[in-house]
Amino acid sequence: MRVKSNKLALRVLSTATFLAMVSSCATAAFAGTYYMEDGSISIVAKTDGNYITQGDINDKKDEGETVITNHDSETASKNTVTIKAEEDCTANVTLDNVNINASDTGKAAIHTEGNVTLELDGDNTLTGGTGHAGLEKNDNTGNGTLIIKDDKNDDGTEKTEEQKKAETESGKGAGSLTATGGAGGAGIGGASSRSSSNITITGGNITATAGSNSGTRLVYCGAGIGGGGFGEGNNIKITGGTVDATGGSHGAGIGGGGNSYQSAAGSASNITISGDKTHVTATGGLWGAGIGGGAGGGVKNSTAGNASNITISGGTVIATGNGSAG
Secondary structure, three states: OHHHHHHHHHHHHHHHHHHHHHHHHHHOOOOEEEEHHHOOEEEEEEOOEEEEEEOOEEEEEEOOOEEEEOOOOOOOEOOOEEEEEOOOOEEEEEEEOOEEEOOOOOOOOEEEEOEEEEEEEOEEEEEOOOOOOOEEEOHHHOOOOEEEEOOEOOOOOEOOHHHHHHHHHHOOOOOEEEEEOOOOOOOEEOOOOOOEEEEEEOOOEEEEEOOOOOOOOOOEEOOOEEOOOOOOEEEEEEOOOEEEEEOOOOOOOEEOOEEOOOOOOOOEEEEEEOOOOOEEEEEEEEOOOOEEOOOEOOOOOOOOOOEEEEEEOOOEEEEEEEOOOO
């Protein structure tokens, strides 16, 4: 009887162990990793997590972090990403060595709606198609926020404030984002003729360049960060990291987009730069301000976009206008 009793006890223990493992697997939150080469990606943030659609995947729920990457980051993918957060929700997404070139698609490389927060790991490159931004956020799709940050190391651990400062000073180790708009689009911000508001950058190495037009007639020209061509750029905050923003012809480096054919241009308001270790370089396109409004290019009665409430309370800022104010 003792032998039977021991065997029964072993079976009970094994069953309990198995059930514990199943329970643990059911409650664990795993990061979902999605590769750009596998198709365009749609992310919808709801109250209980992100829902992903890509290829044969349809509304798959991510329990943990959503990570976007490339199998081969040296080769740009033509597939694009749309990130949308429902009301009162936030889409948290990590870009990990993403490389997207949407120049032939007529779309933004990444289009955002609602409250979206992007964590930067490695080196990320986004190029928008004609009329669109590299990283796009348009006011006509809602009043959400776009936050770009570099709070974590590549292994997922949190960076200390001292580490962030050291990375900013040395220019090494921080996650990076290079965003280039298509013709008429901002580098980060609005599509052509669209305004963009509520953009915050808290860290990382950011290079944002508005798209350049080709041909004899230059019409709408976006800001590096802010409005697309003819669009406004409002409520833009930079509180950390290294940022280099260059506007297209008649567009501001940071602020409003330009219009090189008609007289009116995009205005800018509530632009704030702070943080002792923040580095910002803002360069306007032809007739555009470094930080402020875009410029109009009509032959008669040309007017630049208005600029108001620009606050610089810390960091190193180099703002250069091209025939306009720095």
